[in-house]
Every structure is written in structure tokens, then in C-alpha cells.
Amino acid sequence: MNRKLIQSARALGPVVGILLVYCIFAILGGESFRSMYNGKTILQQSVVIGIAALGMTLVIISRGIDLSVGSMLALGSCIVALVLRRWGADGVSVQLPLLAALAGMAACSLCGLANGVLTSLMAIVPFIVTLGTMQIFRGVAKELADQTAINAPGNWLQNLMKIERAVQTADGTWQGVWYSIAPGVVIMLVLTAVMWVVLRHTVFGRYVYGVGSNEHTARLCGINVRIHRLWVYALCGLFTGIASVMQFAALNLGDSTGGVAFELDVIAAVVIGGGSFEGGEGSIVGSVIGAIMIAMLRNGCNLAGVENSVQNILIGALIVSVAGIDRLRQARSA
Amino acid sequence: MSDSLLELRRVCKRFGATRALHNVDLVVQPGEVHALIGENGAGKSTLMKILSGAHQADSGTMQLHGSVVRIKGPSAARDLGIAMIYQELNLAPHLTVEENITLGMEEHRLGFVRGQADRIRQALNLLHKEDLPLTTPVCDLSISLQQVVEIARALVYEAKIIIMDEPTSSLTAADTRDLFEVIKRLRDNGIAVIYISHFLEEVIAVADRFTVLRDGETVGTGAIDETEIQALIAMMVGRTLEDMFPRGKHQPGKVLLDVSAVSGDPLPHKVSFQLRRGEILGVAGLVGAGRSETVRRIFGLDRAREGRINMDGHTRPLAGMTPQRALRLRIDYLSEDRKTEGLAARMSVGFNTTFSSVRRYAGPGGLIDSAREAQSVNHWLKEMRIRSTGPGQAVRDLSGGNQQKVALARMLEQGADVVLLDEPTRGVDVGSKVEIYRLINRLAEQGKGVVFVSSYLPELLGVCDTIAVMHRGELSEVRPTGEWNEHRIMEVATAGQ
Numbered sequence: 001m002n003r004k005l006i007q008s009a010r011a012l013g014p015v016v017g018i019l020l021v022y023c024i025f026a027i028l029g030g031e032s033f034r035s036m037y038n039g040k041t042i043l044q045q046s047v048v049i050g051i052a053a054l055g056m057t058l059v060i061i062s063r064g065i066d067l068s069v070g071s072m073l074a075l076g077s078c079i080v081a082l083v084l085r086r087w088g089a090d091g092v093s094v095q096l097p098l099l100a101a102l103a104g105m106a107a108c109s110l111c112g113l114a115n116g117v118l119t120s121l122m123a124i125v126p127f128i129v130t131l132g133t134m135q136i137f138r139g140v141a142k143e144l145a146d147q148t149a150i151n152a153p154g155n156w157l158q159n160l161m162k163i164e165r166a167v168q169t170a171d172g173t174w175q176g177v178w179y180s181i182a183p184g185v186v187i188m189l190v191l192t193a194v195m196w197v198v199l200r201h202t203v204f205g206r207y208v209y210g211v212g213s214n215e216h217t218a219r220l221c222g223i224n225v226r227i228h229r230l231w232v233y234a235l236c237g238l239f240t241g242i243a244s245v246m247q248f249a250a251l252n253l254g255d256s257t258g259g260v261a262f263e264l265d266v267i268a269a270v271v272i273g274g275g276s277f278e279g280g281e282g283s284i285v286g287s288v289i290g291a292i293m294i295a296m297l298r299n300g301c302n303l304a305g306v307e308n309s310v311q312n313i314l315i316g317a318l319i320v321s322v323a324g325i326d327r328l329r330q331a332r333s334a
Numbered sequence: 335m336s337d338s339l340l341e342l343r344r345v346c347k348r349f350g351a352t353r354a355l356h357n358v359d360l361v362v363q364p365g366e367v368h369a370l371i372g373e374n375g376a377g378k379s380t381l382m383k384i385l386s387g388a389h390q391a392d393s394g395t396m397q398l399h400g401s402v403v404r405i406k407g408p409s410a411a412r413d414l415g416i417a418m419i420y421q422e423l424n425l426a427p428h429l430t431v432e433e434n435i436t437l438g439m440e441e442h443r444l445g446f447v448r449g450q451a452d453r454i455r456q457a458l459n460l461l462h463k464e465d466l467p468l469t470t471p472v473c474d475l476s477i478s479l480q481q482v483v484e485i486a487r488a489l490v491y492e493a494k495i496i497i498m499d500e501p502t503s504s505l506t507a508a509d510t511r512d513l514f515e516v517i518k519r520l521r522d523n524g525i526a527v528i529y530i531s532h533f534l535e536e537v538i539a540v541a542d543r544f545t546v547l548r549d550g551e552t553v554g555t556g557a558i559d560e561t562e563i564q565a566l567i568a569m570m571v572g573r574t575l576e577d578m579f580p581r582g583k584h585q586p587g588k589v590l591l592d593v594s595a596v597s598g599d600p601l602p603h604k605v606s607f608q609l610r611r612g613e614i615l616g617v618a619g620l621v622g623a624g625r626s627e628t629v630r631r632i633f634g635l636d637r638a639r640e641g642r643i644n645m646d647g648h649t650r651p652l653a654g655m656t657p658q659r660a661l662r663l664r665i666d667y668l669s670e671d672r673k674t675e676g677l678a679a680r681m682s683v684g685f686n687t688t689f690s691s692v693r694r695y696a697g698p699g700g701l702i703d704s705a706r707e708a709q710s711v712n713h714w715l716k717e718m719r720i721r722s723t724g725p726g727q728a729v730r731d732l733s734g735g736n737q738q739k740v741a742l743a744r745m746l747e748q749g750a751d752v753v754l755l756d757e758p759t760r761g762v763d764v765g766s767k768v769e770i771y772r773l774i775n776r777l778a779e780q781g782k783g784v785v786f787v788s789s790y791l792p793e794l795l796g797v798c799d800t801i802a803v804m805h806r807g808e809l810s811e812v813r814p815t816g817e818w819n820e821h822r823i824m825e826v827a828t829a830g831q
Contacts, residue, residue, distance in 0.1 A: 202700035206692050209685070214678040220635065220669060221690035221744070222661040280680050 013325070014273050014289040017318075021293055025300030033303045040163045040181055046288075046295035047161065047184040048073070048243045048250070052262070053269040053287040054195050055112075055239030058232045059126075060270050061199075063212040063279025066115060066233065067130040069240045070262035071137035072108045074255060076244025078141045080104035080157070081150035081254025088153045097155040104248065105241030111137055112237015116230035126233075134263070138256075145256035152252055160184045160249040184246045188288070191242070196284045208232060213280025268315065269294055272322050293318070338397075339364040339526050340385075340495055345394030347380055354380040355550045358394070362495065365524045367517055369531065369541035369558070373570055373735070373763030377550040378530050382497055385528075386418040387411035417488030418497045421504075423480050427473035434472050435487045450490070457489035458482075460523055461516050478509035485516060489525075496520060497528040502536060503761060506621040507789070514540045532761060533790075534563055548572055571765050578768060579796025582775030586613035586799055590783040591665070591752050593632060596641030596652060601627045601807035605641075608812070609752060609783040614774060615812065616798030617787045618823045624807040625787045626670055629754040633660045633667035645752070661690060666750035668741055670757040670787070676741045677729050684711040684725030686740050690748045714743040719769065735766025742773060753777060754785045759793060771797050791820045805830045 025033050032038060052069055059066045083100035084092065111133065118129040161184045167175045199205035207228055210218045215225050248254055271277075272293060273286025294315060301311045340362040347355040355377045362368045372378050383389040385396075387405040396403055398414055405411050411418070425434050435454050451468060458466055463482050472480050481501060488496050498517075502510045517527050517540055531537055537544060538558055545555040546569040554569040567578075591609040596602060601624030609615055619625050631638040634655030641652040645663055660667070669676035677686050688695065688707055695707040711725045718739045722732055729740055738758065745753060755774070759767045774797060777784050788794050794801055795815060802812040803826040810826050 197701075201702050201704065203693055203696045203702060204700050206685075206689075206702065209681065210678060210689055213681045214674075216669075216675040217678045217686075217689065219657055220667065220675060222658040224656075224658060278680075280678065 013322075014283075014286045014293070017272070017322070018289055018293045018296065021296055021300070025296065025304065029300050029303040033300055037163070037165055038299065038303070040185075042292065042296050042299045043185045044161055044163055044182040044250075045299060046292040047182065047188050048247045049262075049265050049269055049294060050188045050288045050291035051191060051246060052240050052243040052266045053273070053291045054191055054284060055236035056266045056270050057195075057273070057275060057282050057284055057287040058199070058208055059236045060267070060275040060277065061212045061279060061282040062208050062229060062232045063215070063277075064119065064126040064229065064232065065130065065267070065277070066112075066236050067127065067263050068111065068115060068134040068137055069236070069243075069266055070259040070264075071134045071141065072111045072237060072240045073244045073247055073259035073262050074257065075111065075137050075141035075144075076104040076108040076241050077248040077258065078145045078150055078254035078256050079107045080245055080248040081152040082144060084152040084155055085150060088155065092153050092155045094156075097157045100152075100155075101157060101245045104244050105238060108241030108244055109234055109238045112240065113230070113234040115237070116233030119233065120226040120229035141256040145254060147256065149256065149258075150254040152248075152254065154252070157245065157249045158252050160187070161246060184249065187242075187246075191239075192284060192288050199284050204231075209280055211279075265294055266291075268319050271319060274326070276326070337364075337400075338362065339399065341395075341397040342381075342385075343395045343397075345381070345384065345391045345396070347384065347389065347392050353550055355384075355391075357551060358547065359552045359555070360545050361555070362526045362528060363543075364494070364526055365521050366542045367521050367527045367529055367540055369529045369537040369544040370547065371531065371534070371537060371544060371566065371570060372547035373765055376547040376570075376763075378547055379499070380550075381547070382418065382499060382528070382530065385411065385416060385495075385497060387416075412491060412493075415492060415494035416497070417491070417493035417495070419481070419484050419488070419499065419501060421500045423477070423484055425472050425480055425483060428471055430469050430471055431466060431475070431483055432468040434483055435490055437487070453490050454486065457486040460489060461486060461519060463516075476509070477504050478506075478512060481505075481513065482516065485520070493525065495526045495528065497530070499530045500532065500761070501529075502531065502533065510536070532763065534566055537566075538563065546570055567764055570763075578771075579793065580768070580772050580775060581797075582772075582779045584612040584614075584775065584778040584799075587611040587781065590645070592644035594642050594644070596628055596631055597639045598627055598631050598636060599639055602631075602804070602809070603807040605804075605807075605809040607802060607809060609785060611751075611781045611783060612778045613800060614778050614784045614786055614798045616794035616801040616815070617785060617804060617809070618789075618791060618794055618801060619804030619827050621789060623804040623827065625804050626756050627807075628804070628809070629667060629756055629785060629787060631655070633657055633665060633754055635667065661748065661750065664749075664751040665754065666690075666745050666748050666752070667754045668745055668756055668758055670760060672737055672741050677737060679730035679737075680728055682726050683715070683720065683722050683729055683732070683740055684708070686729050687711045687714050687725075687743050687747055690744055710747060714747060718743045718746075718773075733763070735762045735769075738762050738766065738770065742770065746773075750782075752783045752785070754787075756787045757789065758786070759788070759790065767793070791823055794823075795820065803827050 056066060056069065080100045083103050084096065088096050115130055115133055118124050119126040161182050163182050164180065169175050199208060207223050210223065211225050211228055218225050269290035270282060270287045272290030273283055275282030275287065297315055298311060301314065338361050342358065342360040345355055345358045358381060370378050380389065384391050387407045387410050403414060405414065426437065432454055436450050454468060458464055461482060466479065466482065472483055485496065501513060505513060520527055529541055541558050543557050546553050546566065548570060588611055589608050590611045594606045595604040597604055605628050617625050627636065630636045631652060632643060634657050638652035638655065642649050643652060673679060678689065688711060692702060695703045697703060715725065720739045720743065721736050729737055759770055774784055774786060786794065786798055795818065798815050800812050801815050801818050803810045803823055805827055
């Protein structure tokens, strides 16, 4: 019974955490933080980290790490922008943004696949591999973008990250209801639901936990550990690719120097959500809540006029305290 | 009142609702090897944790040299001269022998560490290990020498009582004999050793007196010389085991698996044997003779240099074998190392039970039918009598015997025809051992072929239909168990034919 309580406390941890953060800023941040519109803004600001965290969750549960997602994010957004600029100079067709987005996602998936090949087939430690590919992907992005940012012609991808205040017009209809929540947020939530099912209720998800918890046992149980890991890194690339489309959409810009230290935010979101570097532990829903918590913390600090330096300290303290609480929990249940 | 070195009386300890220890008595004399025996979960480790200061007793008294003491923490235990040597050695692998021995008690002047080579030499002399080089990093030493380093550390801080928890679990037979010599030297120098082990043979070989715990209570104590091994077993399990080795009604039938010329680097060399349906084939041999290496290569866990297997009339080379393929051929393997390989210890009982078979419960898109899976898991929990709080409990929280039952449940769930069991009863309490023997018999009755690798000869002679012995990577002829005895097996194991 007691054990069950502890287990459910674990699952509820991130939820309780985010409520706590919300309450603190609701008091400190005042009306501007509490407004409906700001709530939507926070969700919109969590989209890029949140979607990338879905992939990172898989990687961390399977006892790996991917430091290259920040560079991948920059590369992906540059490719989206490049495709739009190259073929959309004389007006953007309806399909072109979709093709651009797919190109960005494909590029990131290939990056992920490369990480996977190096770590699982050539058996190099993932920390080292992705430390290296972090530089390589960044370099490729800069090369493509001539060291700067690429502006793209206007297109509908921008709408993905748009929020509008819903306004009732004189004739009684609502304007801007469609974007009242950014479509990117909806995409994030749908992907979260899909990945939750994949991780909890499919053979693939079972093997992700199995490989991370003990790869020797996984091998013994007839699982092709290497191929499995390969897919996990490729998927991490794919999700980072989707995140890079969102990143592009937010600014309508492919920035080859953007996304520096983004990987640390993503890893932080996963850890806040219950992921463990020892593998075998982590939760999709937790990770997304972690991403929202980070966005909320940044947003709340900005509105409360807290300096950037203090924000760093707060996020750092949050990560350490989450790890500390987890440690205590494990000591108690052991 | 008495001249005992350590005297525990009516010690009780509860963890929440569970009664770990109830009125436990333990009396240890100076200069004796005192065996503490009992099944897993009997309370041995709780008692030792109280002695070493990791836990506090709820009630009861503890006397050391006749005066009442309370041990408030590990450093207090050390100051009182109680040293604990755990199963998993507690050394800093990259530090040298000397640094490890003096770790935490370096004598220094102005922050510079001063050598204590004299004291260390003295300790090593006492152990007859004078030639152990002090400047070697301990990770370059064998496990048994690392153990010596731990013991030397205990001696340097003048321990009067050394507690050893399953010290031979990762030692070879030769190292075990060596350790026993060390223990006897400790005893002759007036140091008391509390020796915890599952292996009654070891207890009889090394201990002077014993105390048996069962369900958290002391059920017997006495001198080893005056006690029969059967009596010890009876005390441990609480009933007389009329038949340690149940024999089922199974008859070896047609050839199921034909293994020919399996070789690997460096072991084994051209191992060939046939396994028939309903046959329990025992593989004996010393540690390092190549027994695990052989079965692991048949299962594809380690790469075979050459060799073939024939099953269902198809001959396949072993070179490209993987566990995935082996399982598809209906060959399964139980690892000798359940902690690091056999089980995903941090995952749940349910997870581990269906780890290899989970695909069977999956529909389109790999979606798992949880209800059907849970049904199977519950079936095995009941069938195998796995003592747990339920399918959700983490495997690492189970006792050794129950962990092994989970590993076996996974194997039964998988349902292979050929099962390769590598030391299936290692580190398992006597009660669970008997259950595992029953299970092996049942597998044979179902017409499966069982390869049973073990270092414990009585169980091989008691359970197997046929036995073969490995010596330096070569397997002897397979012969009916009736043609073997312990003496003959040891002859072949140590000297070849």
C-alpha cells in the first residue's frame, strides 16, 4: 500500500511542482501572469522544448544522451528557411511550406540516425558522439546559412505558433478563435498522447525501458539492442526536427546560431519529469510538464521583472531539487 | 558475567509492519569462526546491519567484552573493533593497495599523508600475504586478493570481530580454499569471524560454531562438529527435507539437440554432446573450465569460433548465432549472474516475466493487450509461488530465491524446448533450491531437454539423468549419473580423463 502511494506520488510529482510554480508566480507576477492570454503564451513558449523533450525522453530512458539537439534545431530551421527562400521567392504555394517542413524534419532525422549509427553500431559512448556531432551539425548549419540567419518569405507555417486574443465582433461572431491556442500547442499535445501510448502500451516502448534498465538482460531476452538504440536516436532526431519547424514558425527565420544550450533545457525538462540517467526511468507526460514548467518559470520571471541571471539560478535550483527529491524517495522506498 | 566477546540478547527490530528480528540471541567467543545461517529473508542481514551500526535495534541488549554497548553508526562500529566485509567489495578501484587499506584513517602531518607501511606489512604477514605489492591499484588484483585487502584494512584498524557476508559468492574453488586459510589465521590470532553463507559445505569446512535464524528468530545454535548437515537444513527450513532431490517420472527419449565441435576464444575446445527429450544433462567442472562459455555460445550470447547445432533435422553453424535466433529455435538460457544479466532488477516482476515473450501479447502496431499479459503474469506468480507484493514490485526488492524464480518464470513463459540453466541455484536459499529442482524435473517430464550447469555436485548427482564433466575447455563423455560419484567427477574436473 505504502509503496503504491510512493509510486503515485512519483507520477504526481511534476503536476504538484507545476501547480506550485504557478501559484508562486500568480502571487508575484500579478494580473498579467494570471491572464488567460498569458497562459496560452506559456503553452506556446513550451512547444519547442516540449516536442524535442519527447524524443529526448526515449533517449534518456534507454540510457543514452543526445547533446546535439540544439545544433540539430538550428540546422532544421535553416533548412526549412532555405527551402522556402529557394523555391518560394516568387510567391509561396500552399504545398511548399509543407515540403519545407518535411525537409527540415528529414534532415534532423538523418542527424539522429547518424548519432544512432555511431553510438550503437560503432559502440562509441553517446556523450562523446553527440558532443562531436553537436559541433558538426552546428558547422553544417552555419555553412548553409553563411554564418547568419535566413529570412524566409511569408508562409502559413508561421500560423503554427500564432496566438490571438479572441475578440467578439459587433455582429456577435468570434474572431481569432482558431489561433486562440497556437496550433503548435495542439500538435505538441497530440504527439504527447501518441508517444505516451507508444511508450506505455507497445512492444517498442517496452523495449525502450528494457534496454535502458539492463541491456544485458534485453539481449538475453532476444532483443536486438543495437538496432533498437539506433531507432531511438533516429526518433529523437525526428522529434527535434518537428521542434525545429516550430522554432522556425515562431520567428519565420532559420537561425544557424540559435538553439545554443537548447539541449540542456530539453534534458532538464526530461529530468524534471522523472527521467533518470541510469536508464529505465522517465515519463512522456512528465517531460512535457517539465517543458511547460521551464517555460512558465521564464515567463513568470520576465513578468515579475526578475533578472535573467536570477532565472538561471531558479531553473538550476529546480533541477537540483527535483533530483534531490527523487534521491530521497528512492532512499525511502529501498 | 561470561567471557564471550559479543553477546546479543533478545534483539528485536521491526520495519513498519514487518517483523525483521524477534528476540534474537547471538553469542560469539573470541577466536572462533561463527557461522550465521538461514534462508534468504531470515534476518541475517538485518542482524549484521545492527552490528555494523547501519540500523538500530528496537529492543534487546548488546554486550561487547561484557559491557553494554550501543552502536550508533558505522564509525562507532569501527571504533568498537567491528568490521564488515560485504559481498560487493568496498574498495576504491583506482587507488593502490596501501591507499585502500588506510582509506579514511590516513595519518598525516600538515595535510601530507604519511606512510603506514609497517602496520600494513604486519597485517599482511598475519594473513600470509607478504608478497602483495602495496603500490598496485586494486583494480589490477583478482577478486580474492581484493578481499584480502579488505581484511587487511580491518586488521589495520584493529578489528576484533570481522563479519563476512557471503564472501565466496564470486570466488573460484581454489580462492575459496585460500580464503578459508586466511579465516583460520584470523581465528588463531584471537579474532572472531562471523561468517554468513548459504553454502552449508563451506560452513562445515570453516566454522567452529553456528547460529541458525529462521523468520527473524534464533532457532538453534551449537558446535559444528556435533551437528549433522541434515539437522542444519531442517533448522533452516523448519521441516525435515525427506528428499532434497525430488525425482520425477521422466525418460530420456529422442535426440532433441545435437551440438558438435563448439569452440571459442579461449574456451571451449570442440565440445560436442547430444541432448534428448526429457533428459536432464548435468555439466560439472571447476570454475573457469568453460562450462558457461559453452552454453553461452550455444545460445549466441558470446561468439563461437566454430561449431554447429542440429535441431529439428536442420544443421546450423553457431558462428552467426544470436539470442534472438536461439529463442526462435526454442533454445533458452538462464544466466548465472542474475543481478547484472539475468534480470532487469529495477523493473517490476511483471515486466521481467514477459520481457522475452511480450510480442505474443501485441496486436497490430505493437499494441500490447495488457489484460491478457497480466493474466499470464499472475499465473506465473501463483504457479512459481513467487513471494512479492504483486506484479508491480521491483525485482531488486525480492529475496535471491524469489528473484531466481522470476527469471525461471520468464523462461517457462517463453516455453523453449531446450533450456540451458547456468548455476540456477546459486545464492538461493535451501527452500527455493528444492522448488527449482522440482521445476527442472517438471520440464523434463514435459519432454524438454535441460542442460544443468552447476558447481554443486550433490545437486547434479541428485537431479540429473546424465552427467558430463568439463576440464580446461574440453567436455568428457556424457554418462549416466549412476556411473559417476563425487570423487570421480572431481578427478575428471581437476585432471582430465
